[in-house]
Amino acid sequence: MPPALPAVEYRIRPANPGAHLFHVSCTVRDPDPAGQVFRLPAWIPGSYMIREFARNIVTLRAELDGEAWPIDKLDKHSWRAAPVPDGGVLSLYYEVYAWDLSVRAAHLDGTHGFFNGTSVFLAVEGRSDRPCLVDIERPDGAEYRDWKVATALPLARGVAGAARPYGFGWYRAADYDELIDHPVEMGSFTLGHFDAAGVTHDIVLTGRHDCDLERLCEDLRRVCEWQIALFGAPPPMDYYAFLTMVVGEGYGGLEHRASTALLCSRAELPWKGMEGLPDGYKSFLGLCSHEYFHSWNVKRIKPAAFTPYDLTQENYTRLLWAFEGFTSYYDDLALVRSGVIAPDDYLGLLGKTVSAVLRGSGRSKQSVAESSFDAWTKYYRQDENAPNAIVSYYAKGALIALALDLQLRAGSDGRSSLDDVMRLLWQRHGQTGLGVAEEGVFDAVRETGGGTLGPKLARWLKKTVEGTDDLPLARLLKGFGIDWQAEPTTAAPSLGVKLAAGNGECRLASVHDGGAAQAAGLSAGDVLIALDGLKLGSGKALDDMLARRQPGDEVEIHAFRRDELMVFSVVLGEPVVDKISLKPAEKASAGALKLRRGWLGRAA
Ligand SMILES: [Zn+2]
Secondary structure, rough: OOOOOEEEEEEEEEEEEEHHHHEEEEEEEOOOOOOEEOOOOOOOEEOOOOOOOOOHEEEEEEEOOEEEEEEEEOOOOOOEEOOOOOOOOOEEEEEEEEOOOOOOOOEEOOOEEOHHHHOOOOEEEOOOOEEEEEOOOOOOHHHHHEEEEEEOOEEEEOOOOOOOOOEEEEEEEOOOHHOOOOOOOEOOEEEEEEEEEEEEEEEEEEEEOOHHHHHHHHHHHHHHHHHHHHHHOOOOOEEEEEEEEEOOEEEEEEEEEEEEEEEEEHHOOOOOOOOOHHHHHHHHHHHHHHHHHHHOOOOOOEEHHHHOOOOOOOOOOHHHHHHHHHHHHHHHHHHHHOOOOOHHHHHHHHHHHHHHHHHHHHHHHHOOOHHHHOOOOOOHHHOHHHHHHHEEEEEEEHHHHHHHHHHHHOOOOOOOOOHHHHHHHHHHHHHOOOEOOOHHHHHHHHHHOOHHHHHHHHHHHHHHHHOOOOOOOHHHHOOOEEEEEEEOOOOOOOOOOEEEEOOOOOEEEEEOOHHHHHHHHHOOOEEEEEEEEEOOOHHHHHHHHHHHHOOOEEEEEEEEEEOOEEEEEEEEEEEOEEEEEEEOOOOOOOOHHHHHHHHHOOOO
């Protein structure tokens, strides 16, 4: 047996919660004799934007065998220590500022600590295949006596000081890639458990809440079990954690191989005595379902461009429509197929996705393949022109998945579906670690469909993801006994704008291409103050005034741009048909009903 590689050892201590500082050390027993380079990732997998986490490193120094040792900064996120004599043990000590309340970085105060490894653990260049040991330390002080640790990082069993379940102490990872794929929560959180296909799943809630944990565990168990059954038991992890930060107003999630970091609004969680299924709770379940589906689709079935990740720069792929879009399709679908929501609820959610896609004229300028490729500079860095310039590879990607699923089902008389495509991708890529080439999804569709259907749908898919045509959803859904109804959200004439939320003022967030406001010269950022000489305090006042006018009417709008008062003459447009409702048809053929039940479950 070859000698075990020396592990890289990290220690992380919430040294000063009041100042939001983690103290971290990294010890290397066999540093590069030419001068060891250390580097912090520039981005975190799952969130496709350069974030330059190293800007939060406040101080950094090196020691050799306990004595100060020279180290130089090479670039924005890399350092190189002076060459070390044979047998020397090199340690780095650094402080990380952690005050980013998102799922992507690190956050620390007197109530809890949270970190992603990408924010706190420097990679040791040339040693990223080494096992890693991490000592997660409890902050000093009696007030932290009750703190626990929640993470999917494996316990370092057999190591002196190894952590016990939910405890501080030593954890381990097989290599750096695994180390940074297990976020860590610490504090006095609420813990719920459930078993799905023999695997323990934890729900960890940080922040004040009145959650009905029993209900949440039961609903999530059904969703997780359905997903596990889709790909085939057992699931690819032996433990899973939903690490959830509960706040007044917030939404976000990031997927990892055996956990997810979530941010949710308190009002979205179920409460004891809750009746029905409120929209907020449906949305939270959809988020959990989405991140869980990623355990297969993107964490294990990965684009070739991510195998391995290059964490120093953008990693380009034209496939995010498959990894985010297909996951977005299955997130709500898993809720109905597992029986957690009713088919009518599901059609309501689907109608909202369809409407959202049809509202942006950017869909006629950018394909989902281009949107995927440009995620780093466009989808993740949206400005006021985004609705006119880009399409969401999430939302349109989900509709492409829907159209593909319906065509596979209809074309095979219900014998094959997108489920089979996902299973093929899982066997071919997820279980082998082989990345999905840029043509890989088309290949899987061709083979799944087989005969003439497979090649036809593979060609259709390629043309669709590379093009900007709208999807034939109304026609496809009709074959499943579902009616498509398009109508305006409001009967009032249209200004062609989106208002910014809040503040009691009427500020334009975006101005839509081809709309009345754009034709009159109004711009995003303009604050509308009067319509035909009457004050506009809020968006509601604007809606009320527009409702009393007709398309084609000319109105005078006063607005501030910068600090200059300007006046615009606006000819109001026709109400925009932007609301799609999907409902089970009153009359549907037996064939359509059979397809619908195959798709949405027996309750449909
Ligand atoms: Zn996602």
